Amino acid sequence: MQRVTSFDTGEIEVYETDEGFLRARVTIARTGVFLYLRDGKVQREAKLPEELFKKSTIDSCRLKPVTDGHPPLNDCGGLITPANYQKYTKGTFGDTVEIVSGDRIQTTEMVYDESLMFSLRAGEKRQVSVGFESWIDKTPGLFPGTNEPYDAVQRDIAVNHLSHVPQGKGGKEVKIHLDSSDEIGYMIQEETMDKVIKKKPIQDGAEDVADQSAPDDQIFKSVFSALQNFFTKFLGEANAVTPVxxxxxxxxxxxxxxxxxxxxxxxxxxxxxxxxxxxxxxxxxxxxxxxxxxxxxxxxxxxxxxxxxxxxxxxxxxxxxxxxxxxxxxxxxxxxxxxxxxxxxxxxxxxxxxxxxxxxxxxxxxxxxxxxxxxxxxxxxxxxxxxxx
Structure with missing residues (x-):
């Protein structure tokens, strides 16, 4: 098994304390099967209940740092450590961690940094990305209850920090997150596969396929978009090819x-x-x-x-x-x-x-x-x- 660093996203609701700090309920992770791009191939990775809800994972969520954007990969591999915590820490998790609805972990965060609080009050950076480490067990199987197939399991999950990132576009595009500091990998949010494989009812009782394109073609487009976003983010726009x-x-x-x-x-x-x-x-x-x-x-x-x-x-x-x-x-x-x-x-x-x-x-x-x-x-x-x- 290989241990990797991952970043998963969610959204929050923000409340102000009497002292002027900001407090929010945060969903750290949930069970399910998620698409990842590793070594140029798309694979399905499972967060199994027995892994996500084990005591070591729950304990790893307590009192962890809150940041304004993830640390760069060239600084402790994108993780918060004693060497860089003063540079990036803007708040902290609470000590109480809960399992909600039987499928997700939630806790409370407190934000102390004035600049980050200003962004949150303005409605910005209300999307969060949780940085964590896990082992990748490449044993395929079926997710319990849904029988959804997966190619690998994330084991011994350890939460490192939570980062506030700019708000996404509500599923109108694939949200891509760097998934490893050693091998380059991407997590493709579930909105993508919702468009590919789910059907939605319409008023006359018939069913309308959300996207008639082949799933493989949709995944290819998602992967291509992921690579574009990665090179823009980490290499900068100046290095992009200038079209004629x-x-x-x-x-x-x-x-x-x-x-x-x-x-x-x-x-x-x-x-x-x-x-x-x-x-x-x-x-x-x-x-x-x-x-x-x-x-x-x-x-x-x-x-x-x-x-x-x-x-x-x-x-x-x-x-x-x-x-x-x-x-x-x-x-x-x-x-x-x-x-x-x-x-x-x-x-x-x-x-x-x-x-x-x-x-x-x-x-x-x-x-x-x-x-x-x-x-x-x-x-x-x-x-x-x-x-x-």
């Missing part, structure tokens, strides 16, 4: 084009349109052109005031958020804000930035950043309808 101009355009528009094609195919299958097939294709081409034109217009408007902003691979929403943050650094937009709200704030920021160009005539190679004093100056300019010196 045509590839950039393709990467920026491909997601919108694919969505339009999918919509068109669904309409054909459901018979929800009486438009002849040639006209449908023409309508699709028009939609693609409109999407491309809108995308180019958005990028041009942003580049005019934030020329250094990189838009490759960003959605329209992400471009608007990054541009707004650059122009109005003091303006905070909630992560769950609607697309309409994001667009409205972006349009306002863009308009203010354009006014800033008119007033100060900055070099067009530099960005426009607006502080409160500048905003007051712009308000006076609009009210008085005369140039402000």
């Amino acid at each position: 101009i045509d590839d950039k355009k393709t990467s920026e528009l491909q997601s919108q084009i694919d969505a339009l094609k999918k919509e068109n195919e669904e309409l054909k299958k459901k018979g929800e349109t009486n438009v002849p097939e040639p006209n449908q294709d023409a309508a699709l081409d028009n939609k693609i052109k409109e999407a491309a034109d809108a995308r180019i217009k958005l990028i041009d408007s942003v580049k005019a005031v934030v020329p250094e902003l990189r838009t490759d691979g960003l959605s329209d929403r992400e471009i608007r958020l990054k541009a707004t943050a650059s122009i109005l650094p003091d303006k905070k937009i909630a992560q769950d804000a609607s697309d309409e709200a994001v667009s409205a704030v972006f349009e306002t920021a863009l308009e203010v930035a354009q006014d800033k160009f008119f007033l100060d005539r900055p070099d067009k190679a530099s960005s426009v950043r607006i502080d409160e004093a500048t905003l007051d100056k712009l308000r006076v300019a609009r009210l008085d309808m005369r140039e402000v010196k």
Whole structure:
């Protein structure tokens, strides 16, 4: 068996103490079969009840450190030790550990660090990732009760720390977590397999497959996404391959084009349109052109005031958020804000930035950043309808 370091994720609810610290209930781990990518292969690893709920595992959860992000792998293998605890510790687990609903372990954490508390109050970093060590027993079997097959078992699980990480996107993409300090491995969250193998009931009593693609194809896409995220996170964006101009355009528009094609195919299958097939294709081409034109217009408007902003691979929403943050650094937009709200704030920021160009005539190679004093100056300019010196 091989002993590895793993990081599993969950979410929390935060409460404030009388002293101003933050306390939260945390699910540390749960039983089940989970997908991992190791040595280029996907394998199913089981957290069996007899392993997860054994006394040594429960005891390992007590009074462990809470961190703001995991330590880097080059610092004690990504774990908290006496050599680095002062650098990373922002809080601690409580002494009480409970088995909840017969399938998971929960405890209480207390956060003392002001910066991390600010992030939690702002709704950020409410996703947690638990760092732990375990032996990998590569003995296959069937999970008790569900008969779900697995390829290996995690044994002698020992929790090391809990890390607060940025909020994920609620299952809309695969969440990937580094799973080993020696061999590179990834844990693929269960939302991925839910999309691949689960069926959901619909109102007329029929069943609708969540994703018609073959499971192997979906797993391949998840693994590919995992590798992309890994190299971006640990090697940095600067080391990524820069696409040529045509590839950039393709990467920026491909997601919108694919969505339009999918919509068109669904309409054909459901018979929800009486438009002849040639006209449908023409309508699709028009939609693609409109999407491309809108995308180019958005990028041009942003580049005019934030020329250094990189838009490759960003959605329209992400471009608007990054541009707004650059122009109005003091303006905070909630992560769950609607697309309409994001667009409205972006349009306002863009308009203010354009006014800033008119007033100060900055070099067009530099960005426009607006502080409160500048905003007051712009308000006076609009009210008085005369140039402000």
